[in-house]
Amino acid sequence: MNIERLTTPWWALRVGLGAAAFLAGLDKFFNLLADWPAYLSPLAGQVLPISSVSFMHIIGPVEMVVGAVILTGYTRLGGYAAAIWLTGIAVNLLTTGHSFDVAVRDVVMALAAFTLARLTEAGVGAEARDRIAATGSLAGRATIRA
Numbered sequence: 477m478n479i480e481r482l483t484t485p486w487w488a489l490r491v492g493l494g495a496a497a498f499l500a501g502l503d504k505f506f507n508l509l510a511d512w513p514a515y516l517s518p519l520a521g522q523v524l525p526i527s528s529v530s531f532m533h534i535i536g537p538v539e540m541v542v543g544a545v546i547l548t549g550y551t552r553l554g555g556y557a558a559a560i561w562l563t564g565i566a567v568n569l570l571t572t573g574h575s576f577d578v579a580v581r582d583v584v585m586a587l588a589a590f591t592l593a594r595l596t597e598a599g600v601g602a603e604a605r606d607r608i609a610a611t612g613s614l615a616g617r618a619t620i621r622a
Contacts, residue, residue: 479600486600489592490551493585497558498543504536515578517571546592551601555593562586 503509513528521528542561546554562582569579595601 482595482600486592486595489555489588489595490546490601493558493589493592494543494546494554496543496585497539497546497561501536501539501541501543504532504539515565515569515572515575517568519571520568552593552596555589555591555596558589559586559593562589 500509504512512532516528516531520531524531526534539561542554542557546558563586566579566582566586569575569582
């Protein structure tokens with residue numbers, strides 16, 4: 477497989493997932509995209525020692541950090557963190573009794589984040605940085621084997 481063909485999807489996943497995580501985290505303070513506290517499971521709300529709004533104010537910076545980690549080049553780490561985080565969000569949503577569509581979306585986003593991490597491990601994206609730095613070819617590194 478030609479690794480060059482994977483660079484564009486890698487960048488799309490990196491920018492899309494990184495920006496989405498960062499912006500969703502930032503919006504935990506403004507609630508412009510959604511009423512975030514409404515997505516918190518009643519089960520979680522019962523065991524948390526703080527209000528759902530305060531909990532979202534704690535969660536927001538965590539999501540912003542995950543997004544920033546992906547965007548700043550720690551793509552493998554950020555991809556795995558986002559995959560785990562999004563899976564946890566989907567589980568939380570399943571216990572709400574509603575928002576199943578959002579839970580499905582978050583599972584798909586978790587799969588995309590996992591794919592981003594695995595592509596990074598396989599060397600996709602690193603070649604783009606190497607090519608920019610060395611302005612050389614990818615001779616000898618143009619294939620990926622599973």
